[in-house]
Amino acid sequence: MADEYNIGLGNDDLETRKKAEFDFTSFWNDQAKQLSWFRPWTSTLDWKQPFAQWFVGGLINASYNALDIHQQTKATKPAILWEGENGESKVLTYKDLWIQVQKFANALKSLGVQKGDRITIYLPMVPELPISMLACSRIGATHTVVFSGFSSSSLKDRIDDSKSKIVITADGGYRRGSVVKLKEVVDDAIKDLDFVQNVIVLERTKNKIQLNSRDKLWNDLISESSEECEPEKLDSNHPLYILYTSGTTGKPKGVLHGTGGYLTHLHSTYKWAFDIKDSDIFFCTADIGWVTGHSYVVYGPLLHGATEVMYEGAPDFPDVSRMWDIIQKYKVTIFYTTPTALRMFMKYGDDLPNSFDLSTLRLLGTVGEPINPEVWKWYFKIIGKEKCPIIDTWWQTETGGMMISPLPGLETIPLKPGSATRPIPGVSISVVDEKGNDVAANTKGYLVIRKPWPGMLLTLWNDDEKYKNVYWSKYPNCYYSGDYAIKDEDGYLWLLGRADDVLKVAGHRIGTAELESSIVSHEDIAESAVCGVPDEIKGEKIIAFAVRKESSTKDIPTLRDEIIQKVRSGIGPIATPEQIYFVSKLPKTRSGKIMRRLLKAIASNEKIGDISTLEDGAAVSEVQSAFEELKKSIKKKQF
Secondary structure (H helix, E strand, C coil), X not given: CCCCECCCCCCCCHHHHHHHHHCHHHHHHHHHCCXXXXXXXXXXXXXXXXXXXXXXXXXXXXXXXXXXHHCCCCCCCEEEEEECCCCCEEEEEHHHHHHHHHHHHHHHHHCCCCCCCEXXXXXXXXXXXXXXXXXXXXXXXXXXXXXXXCCHHHHHHHHHHHCCCEEEEECCEEECCEEECHHHXXXXXXXXXXXXXXXXXXXXXXXXXXXXXXXXXXXXXXXXXXXXXXXXXXXXXXXXXXXXXXCCCCCCEEEEECCHHHHHHHHHXXXXXXXXXXXXXXXXCCCCCCHHHHHHHHHHHHHCCCEEEEECCCCCCCCCCXXXXXXXXXXXXXXXXXXXXXXXXXXXXXXXXXXXXXXXXXXXEECCCCCCHHXXXXXXXXXXXXXXXXXXXXXXXXXXXXXXXXXXXCCCXXXXXXXXXXXXXXXXXXXXXXXXXXXXCCCCEEEEECCXXXXXXXXXXXXXXXXXXXXXXXXCCCEEEEEEEEECCCCCEEEEEECCCEEEECCEEEEHHHHHHHHXXXXXXXXXXXXXXXXXXXXXXXEEEEEECCCCCCCHHHHHHHHHHHHHHHCCHHHCCCEEEEECCCCEEXXXXXXXXXXXXXXXXXXCCCCCCECCCHHHHHHHHHHHHHHHHHHCCCC
C-alpha cells in the first residue's frame, strides 16, 4: 500500500459526484449556468461521435466572462501581478485589463480583423499576451499562441497552417539575461507568406529592429483606439483558439477548442481543484504558449476574478531561488508548477527554499507529467511544510482542462504520493488492455475516456479525418489518450507516461516514466532521463542519464551500482540500463520537458536537429561530453 496523507481543506460536497454519476449531461448543464450567457442554449450536448457540440444555440463571450462581469465588484482588485525577468514589475487591476483589452480589440478591428479570422500571437510572458488573447476573443477572432522559444520554421508552419492574417509579436523578450530577438524570427517566418497582412510589434526591450510596410507598433495602434468595444455574442461552439501540439509524425497538430464548453470546464475545475478564495494569490509557472497557460493562467483565474502572479523569465534565473523569492514577495497562497521544475529545485538541497518565508502557501499543484513519489514528498515537506494539500493533475492539450485531480475545493480524500487520485466529476475514465477491456486493479493499461466532456477539442484544425484516426480509432466509442496508467484497488489512477515513450527490450515493453521514477527514487539523484538505442540482440538497449543532487558525496562507480540495483529490484533485471551517464543538467525545452530525442540522437551518434526550443543549449554539449568520456573509459576497460 502506498503512503497516504490525510490532509484536505474540508469542503466535502457529497452530492456533486452523485449528480455527475447519475446523469453527466444534466450535471454539466448545471455547471454551465454559473457562466454569463447572452442567450441560453437549446440543447446541452449534440454528440455525433467523435464530434461534440456543447450548449448548442447558446451565445457567450470569453472576454466578457473574464472581465466585464467583474467590473461592478472587482474593478480595483489586482488581476495580474507581473514580474519581469529584468526586475521590472507591474500591477494590472481588472479595470486596467478591461480597458486595455477593449482598446486593443478596437486596434485589431481597425486593421480589418473580423469574426472567424485567425491571429497568431508570438509574445514573451508579458501582460500584452493575455490582453491579445482576450481582445481576439472579444471580437470573435480565433487566436493561436505560439511559444516564444520556437524557431522561425516552427513559427512559419503554424502561421501557414492557420492562415493567420495578423501576427502579434515584440521587438524582443528577456531570457536568462539575454534579449531574444522575436521580431527577426517573425520576419524570417513570414517572408514568403503573402496572406499575412500586418505584424503588430510591442516594444518590450527597445532593441533596434527593422520596420517595414506591414509592421504596426502596438503603442501607435492603441493610442488611437477607443476604450469601449462591445463583446461579440458568439455561438457556444465558436472556435476560441487553435493550439499546436507535437505529434509522433513530426508535423504539429492544430487542436481546436470552442468557447462555451471550454469555459464551463475551466470554471468548474479551477474552483474544485484550487478551492479559490477572493483573498488568494495564485501562481502558475506555465508559459502561456502551452495549454496550461491558456487554461490556468489566462482563462481559468480570470473567470473567477482571481489575483495571479505572472512571471516573464526562466525559473532558475538569475539563480535557483527565483521562484521562492517571488512566492515570498507576493505572498503567494497557491503554487502550480511542473515535476521537472521541482526535480531541478531538489538538486540544490533544502537550505535554499528553507531560507525564504513560504508560510503563505496553502495549496500546491503539479502538471505536465507524472510526479515521482520522492519528489511529491519533498514538495509536501520542504515547500508545503506538511500543511499544504498537493493536487497532482492529469490532462492534455486536447482535453482543455483537468481530467484527473484531487479536488480540495470539493472534497477531502487521502492523497497518495505519485497518484493523481480520481477523475473529476462528470468525466468517465477507464484503464483498458489492447482489446479495450478494463484491466484488473494494479495492472498497467491504456487510459481512455468513455464519454464526451465540455473541455474537449472540437476537432483538429482543417483535419477531421486525422482527429478521428488519432483519438477515436484505437477503441470503439472511446477517446484514446496515448498514456499508460494503473488503477489501484481504491480506484486511484497512477499515470505512467506516454504509451509511445516505450522501450522495447528483448520483447519487453518498458515505460520511460517507470524507469526514470525508479532511478530518481535513489536518494542521491535529482533527475533522470532514459532512452533506447538499437541493439542487434535485444532490439533496444537502455541508456540512462542522471543528475546528482549537490549534497551527493558518493563516488560514481558506487552510485552507478546502487542505481542498477534499484532498477533491478524495483522493475526487474530486464530494465537494467546498459550505461549510465552522470550530467549536471538534462536538455529540456523552455516548457520544462526533457528532449529525449536529443539524448537518443547523441547516444546513437545521429544528427541532433533543431534545438531552438531548448532552455539551455549547453546541456546538449554536456551530455555529449559525458557520452564521449564514458566511451573512452569503456575502451580502457575501466567501466
